Structures are given as structure tokens and as C-alpha cells.
Amino acid sequence: MTHVFHRHCHSQLPTVVRGEGVYLYDSDGKRYLDGCGGAAVSNLGHNHAAVKHAVMAQLEAVPFAHTGFFTSSSSEQLASLLASLAPAPSIMCTS
Numbered sequence: 001m002t003h004v005f006h007r008h009c010h011s012q013l014p015t016v017v018r019g020e021g022v023y024l025y026d027s028d029g030k031r032y033l034d035g036c037g038g039a040a041v042s043n044l045g046h047n048h049a050a051v052k053h054a055v056m057a058q059l060e061a062v063p064f065a066h067t068g069f070f071t072s073s074s075s076e077q078l079a080s081l082l083a084s085l086a087p088a089p090s091i092m093c094t095s
Contacts, residue, residue, distance in 0.1 A: 019046025 006013060014026035022045055024032045034046065044051055062072055 021045040021047070 014028070014030065014032075016024045017027050018025050019034065022034055024034045024046065026032070037043070037046075058074060061074075065072055067075070
């Protein structure tokens with residue numbers, strides 16, 4: 001019996017135990033192509049070494065600092081990268 005309120009209460013869901021690339025594996029060893037992870041969740045695949053390294057490095061440095069009171073080098077670097085990739089504005093707003 002589960003105490004989790006699943007979306008489908010009349011079926012037993014497989015228990016996922018690991019992910020590798022585009023696949024998820026259940027507790028019986030069955031492999032599933034993960035077509036529901038979505039772009040915002042796992043667009044780089046599961047168990048991506050570079051992503052895990054970056055997450056661990058950030059967790060060891062500063063896991064969280066409220067953006068209303070602090071900035072950090074990682075957020076500043078990300079903002080600079082995103083700004084450099086964005087198209088040039090066609091109309092400048094001045095207020």
C-alpha cells in the first residue's frame with residue numbers, strides 16, 4: 001500500500017530506481033524511454049555528469065541565498081550568459 005496520492009489511483013505504477021540519458025529504469029530492471037520528462041525537467045538527460053558536478057559544486061558553495069538581499073557569482077554569470085545569447089533589442093525603451 002502507498003500513502004502517495006498518485007494521479008491514477010486504480011493502477012500500480014512502476015517504481016523508478018535510476019535514470020541514464022533518455023531512459024528510466026524500474027525496480028524490475030525494465031527500461032523506459034522517458035518521453036514525459038519535458039524540457040524544463042530533464043532536457044539534458046538523466047544522470048548527466050556535467051550537470052551533477054555543477055549542482056554539487058553549487059551545493060557545496062552556497063545552496064541558497066535570497067535574491068532580495070544577495071547576489072552570487074553563479075547567478076551573475078548565468079545572467080551574463082543569457083544576455084549574451086539574447087537577440088539585440090529592436091526598440092530601446094527609456095523611462
